[in-house]
Amino acid sequence: MPGTANVQTYDGVMSVSEKLQQILDTMETYQKAMAEESIIVVTDREKFVGYLPMRGVEVNIPLGAPLTAVKNSITEKALLEERTFQEERGPETFGFPYVATATPIWENGSVVGVLTISTTIEKANALRSISTQLAASAEEMTATTDQLSVASSEMATEVHKLAADSMNMLQEIDKIRSVSQIVRDVSDQSHLLGLNAAIEAARAGEQGRGFSVVASEIRKMAEQSKNSVAAIDGELDRIEQAIKQMNKSIQGITAKFQEHAASIQELQAAFEHISATADEILSASTSDR
Structure with missing residues (x-):
């Protein structure tokens, strides 16, 4: 842990106001109270009068150095404009990202110096980076699931169309069966007609011989029609079973x-x-401190 602030110039102890001295005496307490490791710097209106580093970091600003040693600093701005300034910077200055807050020190109605605290934000930046990556990944996964949802919906629509087509095929098969039944009935009637014709031809004797040949051909055609209808029915049965099995698979x-x-x-x-949570984390880690 760092020690107490060294309030010294090259020639010895500097004279500072009572308020500044109180802050210098309590710098270590301030540092311990910070949630993250911090560097504390105290100035009067002209120079640096107190400095408390954090482990592993040294600021190359000797005590007694004028404020102009650090150009365009928020410490100088806080002193000149008599109000608090805050800025966030990368690792260029101290080797790590940090947020600095410079607050004027008031005594008897006048600003007598500035208290500047630089706090590391490495953890916040790491959290910010993780939340950004998480949000990006969540967005990519959401886009992918959106595509899957669209593709699934389109496939479901096609499957429904297939189911409707198969039902239409079953209806067409029923129509074919109706036609087949008509052909079967005609075949039975033709066979009966041929049989009657053969009987009449036999009764007519020699004169009915030619008619007997015609009657025989009629019966043959009727038998062939009947066999063809039976074959068609068999094929229709197989097609119908295949369609029903397909419907079962479709379901x-x-x-x-x-x-x-x-x-x-x-x-x-x-x-x-996840995306909303990542956005909340990112928003919290980038909000003004």
Whole structure:
């Protein structure tokens, strides 16, 4: 830990006001009370009269040096304008980022000096960097889930269309079955007609022989039609079973899409919460101190 402030000039002890002396005597207490490690500098109206470093950092400003030794400092501004100034700087000066606050010291209605405290903000900057990266990652993940949601919605729409098309196919199959039934009925009637014709041809004897040939051909055509209708029915049965199985698969896919959509919504909500939290952290770490 740093020691007490050295209030000395090259020639010995400097004369300072009572208020300044009180601050010089309590600099170490101020430093210990800070949440982060800090450097404390005290000046009167002309020169640096007190300095308390933090571990590992030394400011190359000897006690007794004039304020002009540090050009355009907030310490000089606070003295000239008699109000508090604050600034945030990178690691160029002390080797670490910090925020400095320069506050005028008043005594008997006049400003007799300035108290400047430079506090490291390495942790705040690290937190700021992490929150920025986290917010960017959350935004990327949100964009990705948005794309997934759109793609999932489009795929679900296509699956619904496929289900509708398969239902239409089943309806078309029913229509074909109706036509097949008509052909089957015509085949049965033709077969019966051919049989009756054959009987009449047999009764007619020699004169009905030609008609008997026609009757036989009619029965053959009727039998062929009946067999063809049976084959068509068999194919329709297989197609119908395949479509029903496809519909069953489509229902399963639709259920998975619904679960997937719900999961994506949960992910979106989680990423939005992460992004909002990161923004809050970033806002808190960049707000005026």
